[in-house]
Amino acid sequence: MKIRLYLAILAGKMAIFFSRLAGNQGTNFPGRLARRIYPPILTELAGNILRETVIITGTNGKTTTSNMMAEIIKENNFSYVHNRAGANMITGITTAFIQATNLSGKREFDYGLLEVDEANVPLLLQEIPVKALLITNFFRDQLDRFGELDNTINIIKEAVQDTDIELILNADDPLVSHFQNQTGLNCWYFGFDDTVYDDIASAESREGRHCVFCGHELVYERFHYAQLGKYSCPQCQNQNPARDFSAHGLNLSPAISFQVNNLPIQSPYQGFYNAYNILAAVSLAKRMGFPDETIQTAISSYHPQAGRMEKFIINGKTVLLILVKNPTGLNQSLVALTQETANKNVFMALNDNAADGRDISWIWDADLEILANRQEDINYLICSGLRSGDIAVRAKYAGFDPARIVIKTRLQEGIARAVEGSNDTAYILSTYTALFTCRQILLKMQTKAKRQSNQSQYQRQSG
Amino acid sequence: MESLVIAYMYPNLMNLYGDRGNMVCLEKRIGWYGHQCEVRTVNHNDRLDFQRIDMLFMGGGSDREQGLVYNDLLVKADKLMQEIEDGLPALFVCGAYQLLGTSYQSHEGTVLNGLGFFDLHTLGQKERLIGNILLESELEGELKTVVGFENHGGRTYFDDEQLKPFGTVVKGYGNNGEDGREGIRYKNLIGTYLHGPLLPKNPHVADFLIKAMAQRRGITLSEPLDDTIENFAHQQVKNRILAGK
Numbered sequence: 278m279k280i281r282l283y284l285a286i287l288a289g290k291m292a293i294f295f296s297r298l299a300g301n302q303g304t305n306f307p308g309r310l311a312r313r314i315y316p317p318i319l320t321e322l323a324g325n326i327l328r329e330t331v332i333i334t335g336t337n338g339k340t341t342t343s344n345m346m347a348e349i350i351k352e353n354n355f356s357y358v359h360n361r362a363g364a365n366m367i368t369g370i371t372t373a374f375i376q377a378t379n380l381s382g383k384r385e386f387d388y389g390l391l392e393v394d395e396a397n398v399p400l401l402l403q404e405i406p407v408k409a410l411l412i413t414n415f416f417r418d419q420l421d422r423f424g425e426l427d428n429t430i431n432i433i434k435e436a437v438q439d440t441d442i443e444l445i446l447n448a449d450d451p452l453v454s455h456f457q458n459q460t461g462l463n464c465w466y467f468g469f470d471d472t473v474y475d476d477i478a479s480a481e482s483r484e485g486r487h488c489v490f491c492g493h494e495l496v497y498e499r500f501h502y503a504q505l506g507k508y509s510c511p512q513c514q515n516q517n518p519a520r521d522f523s524a525h526g527l528n529l530s531p532a533i534s535f536q537v538n539n540l541p542i543q544s545p546y547q548g549f550y551n552a553y554n555i556l557a558a559v560s561l562a563k564r565m566g567f568p569d570e571t572i573q574t575a576i577s578s579y580h581p582q583a584g585r586m587e588k589f590i591i592n593g594k595t596v597l598l599i600l601v602k603n604p605t606g607l608n609q610s611l612v613a614l615t616q617e618t619a620n621k622n623v624f625m626a627l628n629d630n631a632a633d634g635r636d637i638s639w640i641w642d643a644d645l646e647i648l649a650n651r652q653e654d655i656n657y658l659i660c661s662g663l664r665s666g667d668i669a670v671r672a673k674y675a676g677f678d679p680a681r682i683v684i685k686t687r688l689q690e691g692i693a694r695a696v697e698g699s700n701d702t703a704y705i706l707s708t709y710t711a712l713f714t715c716r717q718i719l720l721k722m723q724t725k726a727k728r729q730s731n732q733s734q735y736q737r738q739s740g
Numbered sequence: 741m742e743s744l745v746i747a748y749m750y751p752n753l754m755n756l757y758g759d760r761g762n763m764v765c766l767e768k769r770i771g772w773y774g775h776q777c778e779v780r781t782v783n784h785n786d787r788l789d790f791q792r793i794d795m796l797f798m799g800g801g802s803d804r805e806q807g808l809v810y811n812d813l814l815v816k817a818d819k820l821m822q823e824i825e826d827g828l829p830a831l832f833v834c835g836a837y838q839l840l841g842t843s844y845q846s847h848e849g850t851v852l853n854g855l856g857f858f859d860l861h862t863l864g865q866k867e868r869l870i871g872n873i874l875l876e877s878e879l880e881g882e883l884k885t886v887v888g889f890e891n892h893g894g895r896t897y898f899d900d901e902q903l904k905p906f907g908t909v910v911k912g913y914g915n916n917g918e919d920g921r922e923g924i925r926y927k928n929l930i931g932t933y934l935h936g937p938l939l940p941k942n943p944h945v946a947d948f949l950i951k952a953m954a955q956r957r958g959i960t961l962s963e964p965l966d967d968t969i970e971n972f973a974h975q976q977v978k979n980r981i982l983a984g985k
């Protein structure tokens with residue numbers, strides 16, 4: 278009686294086709310539709326995974342880590358099912374399986390590689406057999422207040438209880454360290470040894486600095502990045518677990534390099550947060566038994582993904598588009614852009630639609646002071662989006678000169694303002710729901726600029 | 741140039757997104773008014789020296805943290821209430837506001853005692869009241885709008901009809917989503933569910949607190965500040981709320 282399965286696959290595939298046609302990404306709706314027609318569809322299709330399914334969750338770095346993992350699997354010539362960025366709810370994952378399978382629902386794959394929203398982990402575990410769960414980190418983001426993160430951590434803990442799932446965990450994150458004690462599962466830890474980039478007293482977001490066992494404030498010997506670092510609890514001896522995958526010799530510029538145990542790793546990525554993503558992917562890959570050379574090759578040839586940080590050239594000027602969505606991510610972007618000493622304009626679009634988070638108060642926990650401290654390199658800060666006023670106020674109170682804060686609520690006007698002028702580069706920062714429009718605007722400007730320069734070249738040649 | 745001291749209560753425990761914005765706002769504005777502002781963090785078991793304090797700020801936290809804070813605050817309660825009677829400016833947001841009442845009952849039924857400064861109580865419910873909020877509030881004899889964001893499971897009810905709310909709700913939920921009241925206002929104390937944060941986009945509320953501090957100290961403030969950017973942000977949110985978005 279598989280007729281409902283075929284119907285569900287067909288309906289799902291058609292929904293993917295038509296939503297693409299309508300210009301949507303077609304991520305959640307097809308899966309939801311198919312699940313309504315045949316609820317066990319995901320379980321059934323996951324049965325076509327021959328080797329194993331691994332899932333990657335956590336607050337930050339899920340997408341980058343799972344994309345790197347996909348490169349490693351590809352490097353080993355295995356086939357796999359992988360959900361696309363952002364489609365990390367159970368419906369989006371169902372869509373990914375529908376898209377990958379054939380009409381009879383029988384196509385087989387070696388691996389399942391799934392990026393999963395934290396709150397969806399328990400649901401997924403009920404439907405799919407999972408070999409390993411990688412948790413990148415737990416940061417409080419804009420949707421988290423009133424201990425909702427604690428809630429999420431607890432439901433994940435409960436969901437893995439009494440399973441034989443292997444856990445790959447961040448040894449530097451005090452919020453994940455209780456997984457081993459409380460679940461009794463096989464845990465493998467990755468983390469950084471002391472690095473030259475460590476902070477002894479970090480000014481960044483102060484969340485998660487209390488002991489998960491006794492509530493006492495943790496003492497940090499050093500911070501690697503946000504609340505990740507070398508900590509201990511003065512009351513109950515809780516401290517970083519021993520690292521199975523220990524990274525040392527970290528170098529962040531001009532690109533990332535370090536060693537994991539004895540394996541040298543290089544990547545064209547930048548920033549400490551990406552070093553963590555790489556370390557997470559390498560650790561998981563090693564647990565999955567992939568050969569060292571394939572891991573090295575895959576990581577070193579994997580380039581930053583479009584959208585997260587995309588480069589445009591407009592009239593010879595470099596313009597970088599960056600997605601920002603929480604304080605930690607915004608801080609990292611600000612650190613990166615202020616390290617570049619070229620004369621620049623900075624544009625930031627802040628929206629408060631549901632997908633951005635309706636509550637924009639997270640910008641007050643981001644350190645816009647990073648920008649203000651380097652304002653001599655910045656001509657103008659252009660504030661845009663539905664909440665342009667809020668980002669302008671934030672910048673003013675961070676100490677940015679109000680005379681150089683420009684409010685252009687409309688994206689088109691704001692980006693034009695950022696790209697024109699005597700600045701050498703422009704940085705376009707945007708929250709999720711403005712990103713697509715920002716990208717379209719930049720693409721159009723880039724094409725137009727190219728056409729004009731071709732024309733003038735042609736005129737010169739013929740004249 | 742004088743120095744005004746703000747006691748920032750339990751920043752490690754009671755600190756939601758945006759609370760920091762309230763402190764930054766007061767600090768900067770006092771500086772722009774020609775004085776200095778010192779933010780003194782007060783942690784669990786620290787002594788609170790009211791002789792040296794011009795204002796008190798406390799934010800919100802989760803239930804667990806609120807319990808820890810309650811025990812510590814209880815020791816300081818009598819003295820604190822006396823100061824508030826004497827006109828000490830104070831801002832209590834969210835969980836801290838709830839603590840001012842007689843009790844807080846969580847949606848699972850656990851009852852936490854409050855400090856009992858005011859005859860009001862809070863009932864927690866699973867369904868949270870979340871969204872942008874617009875109030876009308878009388879500050880310094882003038883009716884003005886206040887904008888912010890609210891996100892609370894607790895419904896707060898006045899048991900004494902003489903209590904004055906911080907404002908009346910134009911759009912949003914307020915204390916309980918039923919009676920149109922938001923927060924509490926008593927002398928120079930404001931208790932409220934508004935964060936987002938409250939002060940930077942409502943410079944008139946920040947100035948109400950700063951002026952009260954200055955008056956108690958007998959110091960004068962420089963010329964009014966240029967609030968073009970703040971007022972733009974205020975108006976933008978207001979328009980967005982009134983358009984129903």
Ligand SMILES: [Zn+2]
Binds near residue numbers: 490514515
């Ligand atoms: Zn402890």
